[in-house]
Amino acid sequence: MTTPLAALIARDYSTPALVIDMDRVEANIARIQAVCDAAGVANRPHIKTHKSPVIAKMQIAGGAKGITCQKLGEAEIMADAGIDDILISYNLIGDEKMARLAALQARAKVTVAADNAVVIAGLTRAAAISGLPLNVVIECDTGRKRAGVETPAEAIELARLIRDSDGLVFAGFMLYPTETGWPAAQAFFDEALAGVRALGLEPTIVSTGGTPNLKNVGSLKGATEHRFGTSIYNDRMQVAAGVASWDDCALNVYSTVVSRAGPDRGILDAGSKTLTSDTGGLDGYGLILEHPEAKIEKFAEEHGFLDLTRSNTRPGVGDVVRIVPNHVCVVVNMFDEVVMVRGNEVIGTLPVAARGRLK
Amino acid sequence: MTTPLAALIARDYSTPALVIDMDRVEANIARIQAVCDAAGVANRPHIKTHKSPVIAKMQIAGGAKGITCQKLGEAEIMADAGIDDILISYNLIGDEKMARLAALQARAKVTVAADNAVVIAGLTRAAAISGLPLNVVIECDTGRKRAGVETPAEAIELARLIRDSDGLVFAGFMLYPTETGWPAAQAFFDEALAGVRALGLEPTIVSTGGTPNLKNVGSLKGATEHRFGTSIYNDRMQVAAGVASWDDCALNVYSTVVSRAGPDRGILDAGSKTLTSDTGGLDGYGLILEHPEAKIEKFAEEHGFLDLTRSNTRPGVGDVVRIVPNHVCVVVNMFDEVVMVRGNEVIGTLPVAARGRLK
Numbered sequence: 031m032t033t034p035l036a037a038l039i040a041r042d043y044s045t046p047a048l049v050i051d052m053d054r055v056e057a058n059i060a061r062i063q064a065v066c067d068a069a070g071v072a073n074r075p076h077i078k079t080h081k082s083p084v085i086a087k088m089q090i091a092g093g094a095k096g097i098t099c100q101k102l103g104e105a106e107i108m109a110d111a112g113i114d115d116i117l118i119s120y121n122l123i124g125d126e127k128m129a130r131l132a133a134l135q136a137r138a139k140v141t142v143a144a145d146n147a148v149v150i151a152g153l154t155r156a157a158a159i160s161g162l163p164l165n166v167v168i169e170c171d172t173g174r175k176r177a178g179v180e181t182p183a184e185a186i187e188l189a190r191l192i193r194d195s196d197g198l199v200f201a202g203f204m205l206y207p208t209e210t211g212w213p214a215a216q217a218f219f220d221e222a223l224a225g226v227r228a229l230g231l232e233p234t235i236v237s238t239g240g241t242p243n244l245k246n247v248g249s250l251k252g253a254t255e256h257r258f259g260t261s262i263y264n265d266r267m268q269v270a271a272g273v274a275s276w277d278d279c280a281l282n283v284y285s286t287v288v289s290r291a292g293p294d295r296g297i298l299d300a301g302s303k304t305l306t307s308d309t310g311g312l313d314g315y316g317l318i319l320e321h322p323e324a325k326i327e328k329f330a331e332e333h334g335f336l337d338l339t340r341s342n343t344r345p346g347v348g349d350v351v352r353i354v355p356n357h358v359c360v361v362v363n364m365f366d367e368v369v370m371v372r373g374n375e376v377i378g379t380l381p382v383a384a385r386g387r388l389k
Numbered sequence: 390m391t392t393p394l395a396a397l398i399a400r401d402y403s404t405p406a407l408v409i410d411m412d413r414v415e416a417n418i419a420r421i422q423a424v425c426d427a428a429g430v431a432n433r434p435h436i437k438t439h440k441s442p443v444i445a446k447m448q449i450a451g452g453a454k455g456i457t458c459q460k461l462g463e464a465e466i467m468a469d470a471g472i473d474d475i476l477i478s479y480n481l482i483g484d485e486k487m488a489r490l491a492a493l494q495a496r497a498k499v500t501v502a503a504d505n506a507v508v509i510a511g512l513t514r515a516a517a518i519s520g521l522p523l524n525v526v527i528e529c530d531t532g533r534k535r536a537g538v539e540t541p542a543e544a545i546e547l548a549r550l551i552r553d554s555d556g557l558v559f560a561g562f563m564l565y566p567t568e569t570g571w572p573a574a575q576a577f578f579d580e581a582l583a584g585v586r587a588l589g590l591e592p593t594i595v596s597t598g599g600t601p602n603l604k605n606v607g608s609l610k611g612a613t614e615h616r617f618g619t620s621i622y623n624d625r626m627q628v629a630a631g632v633a634s635w636d637d638c639a640l641n642v643y644s645t646v647v648s649r650a651g652p653d654r655g656i657l658d659a660g661s662k663t664l665t666s667d668t669g670g671l672d673g674y675g676l677i678l679e680h681p682e683a684k685i686e687k688f689a690e691e692h693g694f695l696d697l698t699r700s701n702t703r704p705g706v707g708d709v710v711r712i713v714p715n716h717v718c719v720v721v722n723m724f725d726e727v728v729m730v731r732g733n734e735v736i737g738t739l740p741v742a743a744r745g746r747l748k
Contacts, residue, residue, distance in 0.1 A: 040483050040485065041483070041484060041485055042485070043485075043748075044483060044485045044486060044748040045483070045748065046747050046748065047748075078690060078691075100690065100691045101691060120647070120658075120691065121647040121648055121656075121706075122647075123645050123647055123658075123706070123707050124399050124400070124403060124404070124645065124707075125400060126399065126400055126401070126402075126403040127403060145648050145650055146648060146649065146650070146706050148705075148706040148707050149647070149706065152707075171650055175650075175651070175654060175694070176648075176656060176689060176692050176694070177647065177648040177650060177656050177692065178648075178650060179650055180650050180651060286482050286483065288479070288480040288482055288508070288536065289480055289504050289505060289535075289536040289537075290505065291504055291505070291530055291534075291536060291537055291538055291539050292534070292539060295534065297480075297535060297536050299479075299480075299482075300747075302665070302667060302719055303719060303722050303745075303747060304747055306661070306665060306666060307665060307666040307667045307668070307719075308661060308666045309666070330535055331437060331459065331718055331719060331722075332437075332459045332460060332479065332747075333535050333536065335534075335535065346507075347480075347482070347505050347507040347508065348482055348483075348507050348511075359690055360661055360662060360666075360690060363662050363690075363723075364722075364745060364747070365745065365747070366745055385745075386662075386723060386724065386725055386744075388405050388659075388662060388663055388691075388723070388724070389403040389404065389405065389406075
C-alpha cells in the first residue's frame with residue numbers, strides 16, 4: 031500500500047526521500063520550549079539533528095535563546111544565516127580551526143567548550159587573532175565517559191587557567207548527564223561552583239543536554255539552559271526512551287520496495303548509505319508505518335533487507351513505505367535536502383545546509 | 390605522535406580528513422586489472438566505493454571496459470564526465486527514474502539489472518521515452534538473499550519477458566556469489582543459460598562481483614566480467630578477508646585526538662558521522678596506524694571513543710592519527726572531498742562527486 035502523499039513524493043522527488051511533517055516540527059518546537067519554560071531554564075537547541083538554519087530560526091522564533099553546534103563548520107553555516115548566539119559544544123584544536131573561530135567571533139556571539147589545557151591554549155590564539163574576548167565553558171563528564179573533565183578539581187583548575195589566559199572569559203559549565211546521573215551531576219557541579227567562586231568567578235552558563243533527559247530538565251539546581259537535539263524530529267530511540275510518542279516523530283524516510291525475490295523477504299532502496307548502521311540499541315533499523323511487523327533486519331549499502339516473516343501484510347514491488355528511523359540525527363546527515371509536507375501536501379524542500387560539516 | 394604529513398594535512402585541510410595515497414590507488418588499479426586479465430574476464434569496477442569520475446577514468450585507462458553504478462544518480466554523474474559504458478546493478482522503479490534513465494540512454498551505453506516483472510514493465514517506459522533499446526541483465530541470487538531471482542526457472546521466465554518487451558534487449562546475467570557460493574552459482578548459471586538458449590537468446594554479459602571474491606574471479610565458466618568495488622581503496626574488512634594487505638589500504642581517515650580525560654581513554658574528532666557505525670563484523674571501528682593496540686570502541690555522532698587500556702603508546706591531545714576504516718565505501722560517502730597524497734606530499738583534492746547520490 032502506498033499513500034497518496036507517498037506516491038506524490040516518489041513521483042516528484044524519487045526515493046529514498048527524507049520527509050518532514052511541518053505541523054509536527056512546529057508542535058515539537060512548542061513542546062520543548064514549554065518544557066524549558068516550565069523548568070525555568072533557557073532553551074538552546076542543538077542543530078546537529080536538523081542542520082538547517084531555517085529550522086534553527088524557527089526554534090529561536092519559538093523562544094530559544096540561541097543554538098548549540100557540535101562542529102565549527104556547522105556554526106559557520108548558522109552564522110552565515112544570521113544566527114548570533116552559538117555554543118560550540120566541542121573541543122576545537124588546530125591553527126586552521128582557530129583562524130576560522132576568530133573569523134566566526136566577528137560575526138556572532140560564540141561560546142566554546144573545553145576540557146583540557148591544550149584546547150585552552152589554542153583558544154587564546156583565536157582570541158588573539160580576532161581581538162575579541164572568547165567565552166569558554168568547561169565540559170564536565172558526569173558518567174558518560176565521553177569528553178569532559180572527570181573531577182570538580184580539574185574543572186576548577188581549568189577555570190583558573192581560563193581566567194589567567196589572555197583573551198578568554200570563563201563562561202561556566204557544560205554537562206551532559208546520563209538519564210540517571212543527575213544527582214551525581216549536582217554533586218559535581220556544586221563542588222565545581224564553590225571552587226570557581228573561590229577564584230572570584232561566577233558562571234553565566236550552566237548548560238545541560240540531551241533529549242532523553244526531557245524529564246530531568248531543570249532538575250540540576252543552578253542550570254541556566256538545556257540543549258535539546260533529537261526532539262526536533264524524534265525517532266524510534268526517543269520513543270523507546272519514553273520521551274516521544276510515534277505522533278511526535280516528524281521525519282520519515284520514504285523508500286520503495288524494489289525486490290520481493292522470496293515470499294518472506296523484500297528489499298528496500300534504503301540501505302546503510304541512507305538509514306545508516308546505527309542501531310541505537312534497538313532490534314531492527316526502523317519502524318515501517320505501513321507494516322509495523324516487518325523488520326528491517328540488515329543492510330547492504332543501498333539495500334535494506336526486509337524480513338516479512340511476522341508481517342501479515344506484505345508490500346509489493348513498487349510500494350513506497352514510510353520509515354521512522356532508529357536514529358534520526360545520522361540519517362538527516364546522509365541527505366542534501368528534506369521535503370516538507372503539511373497534512374497531505376508538499377510545501378517545499380529545505381537544504382540540509384550543514385550536512386557533512388565535519389570540520 | 391603526528392607524522393609530518395598528518396601535521397600538514399591538519400594545517401591545510403583540518404580534521405577529520407579523508408586522505409588517499411595515489412601510489413597505492415594506482416597499484417590497486419593495476420593489481421585488479423592483472424587479476425581480471427589473468428582470469429580472462431573484463432574488469433567493470435563498481436564506483437560506489439570512490440564515487441569519483443576521475444578515479445573511474447583512471448580505472449578505464451588502466452584497462453577496465455566500463456563501470457558499475459548502484460544508483461541512477463551515480464550513473465548520471467559518471468555520464469556527465471564522459472564515461473560511456475555503464476551497468477546500473479540495481480532495480481530501478483518509478484516514473485521519475487524512468488525519465489532520467491531515458492535521458493541517460495542518450496548519453497551513454499546503459500545496461501540495467503532487473504529481478505522482477507514490475508521493474509521490467511517500468512524499463513519499457515524508459516526505452517519508449519528515449520526511443521533507444523535498453524539492455525537488461527537479470528540479477529540472480531545465489532545465496533546472499535539480497536536482490537536477484539532465486540531460481541533458474543524465474544531467470545528464464547524474466548528473459549522471455551524481456552525478449553517480448555518493446556524496447557528491451559536481453560543482455561545476460563548478473564551474479565554476486567558469496568565467497569563459498571561459486572559452485573552453486575555455476576549450477577544456477579548453467580541451467581539459466583540452457584533455458585535462455587532454448588528461447589533463442591544468448592547472454593553478452595555474465596557479470597560476477599565482489600572484492601572478497603578476488604580469489605574466485607574467472608572461476609565461473611561463462612563469466613564475461615567481474616565487478617570490483619572496495620579494491621580501489623581496501624579497508625580493514627578486506628584485510629580480514631585475506632584479499633588485501635595493510636599496504637594495499639590506500640585510504641586513511643586523519644583524525645585529531647581532542648580529549649584525554651582519563652588515562653586509559655581518549656576521544657577522536659571522528660564519530661559515527663565520519664567513520665559510520667558499520668562494523669563489517671569486526672571488533673572495533675578501525676585500525677589506528679600509530680597505535681594499533683588502541684581500540685575505537687564506540688561512537689557518538691562526532692566523538693570516537695578510544696580505549697587505550699591495551700595500548701602501550703598513547704596519543705596526546707592534539708595528536709593527529711591515521712585510521713584504516715572498517716568499511717571504506719560508507720566512509721567515503723560521508724565526505725565531499727578526499728585529499729590526494731603521493732609519498733609525503735599533498736598533490737591536491739578530489740571531489741567525491743557522486744556522494745549522497747541515493748536516488
